[in-house]
Amino acid sequence: MRIAVVGGTGTLGRQVAEELGRRGHEVRALSRGAREFPIDLRTGEGLPEALEGCDAVVDASNASSATRAAETLVEGSKRLLTAERTAGVRHHVCVSIVGCDQAGLAYYRVKTEQERVVEQEPVPWTIVRATQFHELVDALFTTAARWRVIPVPRVPLQTVRSAEAARAVADIAEGTALRERVQVAGPEITELPELARSWRSITGRRVLLLPLPLPGRLGRALRRGALTAEQPDTHGSTTFGTWLAAAHGRSRK
Numbered sequence: 001m002r003i004a005v006v007g008g009t010g011t012l013g014r015q016v017a018e019e020l021g022r023r024g025h026e027v028r029a030l031s032r033g034a035r036e037f038p039i040d041l042r043t044g045e046g047l048p049e050a051l052e053g054c055d056a057v058v059d060a061s062n063a064s065s066a067t068r069a070a071e072t073l074v075e076g077s078k079r080l081l082t083a084e085r086t087a088g089v090r091h092h093v094c095v096s097i098v099g100c101d102q103a104g105l106a107y108y109r110v111k112t113e114q115e116r117v118v119e120q121e122p123v124p125w126t127i128v129r130a131t132q133f134h135e136l137v138d139a140l141f142t143t144a145a146r147w148r149v150i151p152v153p154r155v156p157l158q159t160v161r162s163a164e165a166a167r168a169v170a171d172i173a174e175g176t177a178l179r180e181r182v183q184v185a186g187p188e189i190t191e192l193p194e195l196a197r198s199w200r201s202i203t204g205r206r207v208l209l210l211p212l213p214l215p216g217r218l219g220r221a222l223r224r225g226a227l228t229a230e231q232p233d234t235h236g237s238t239t240f241g242t243w244l245a246a247a248h249g250r251s252r253k
């Protein structure tokens with residue numbers, strides 16, 4: 001199959017592209033900085049050429065702030081899907097987040113809106129909802145540790161190794177459109193303070209873990225486990241601790 005991976009240079013997209021390539025597909029990595037297929041979801045530039053002859057499209061694009069995310073993920077999905085219709089793409093795979101419709105954070109509202117756009121378009125689709133990647137939690141702790149304090153609300157997470165999420169996304173992209181959401185999640189549900197304690201012990205960083213109350217509806221939803229999936233369609237097998245120990249072992253060499 002010829003498969004385009006939008007955001008094919010990002011954390012997840014790069015691994016989806018590599019995985020599909022290993023399975024023998026002709027893969028096109030699309031992003032603003034991509035060498036062969038530069039595209040911009042915020043303008044639609046490059047999309048018609050990049051999607052020519054593609055059977056499936058994986059959308060693993062992302063944007064940092066909620067405002068940028070709305071332009072890139074919601075308006076960008078509309079542009080992408082219009083170009084896919086013209087190109088005759090038969091399967092659009094949208095990467096989303098477990099519980100995005102339950103956790104009322106600005107970015108998650110954008111992801112929910114992106115899902116709505118995908119579900120309403122005529123291009124056959126599958127939405128793959130993943131839990132937070134180990135890499136994201138590591139990066140957040142690393143950033144907070146610059147101030148020697150990591151705020152840790154008691155929120156249960158089920159972080160997954162991005163490589164395992166990428167394999168699940170590749171499996172879906174190879175198949176026919178399901179017109180439904182599937183979930184991929186990590187092997188264990190762990191509260192954020194516990195993840196932070198593992199991070200501190202494995203990295204050896206001297207940081208204070210600061211309990212943070214999360215009031216209101218958002219707090220209740222997160223504490224209830226809005227971001228976890230007890231029975232996901234695909235379970236990763238690598239725990240945060242195992243992944244982190246290996247990642248930090250590598251970075252010390």
Ligand SMILES: NC(=O)c1ccc[n+]([C@@H]2O[C@H](COP(=O)([O-])OP(=O)(O)OC[C@H]3O[C@@H](n4cnc5c(N)ncnc54)[C@H](OP(=O)(O)O)[C@@H]3O)[C@@H](O)[C@H]2O)c1
Nearest residue numbers: 007009010011012031032033040041061062130132133136
């Ligand atoms: N990170 C997590 O923990 C996590 C968990 C669950 C689900 N997800 C979902 O997984 C997806 C990928 O996340 P990620 O963390 O892998 O993202 P990422 O590492 O930030 O990568 C984002 C990708 O999008 C591209 N991009 C950004 N703006 C673009 C634009 N205007 N036009 C075209 N391409 C653009 C970037 O390349 P250029 O800069 O070169 O354009 C890059 O390839 C997102 O939908 C996210 O919501 C992430």
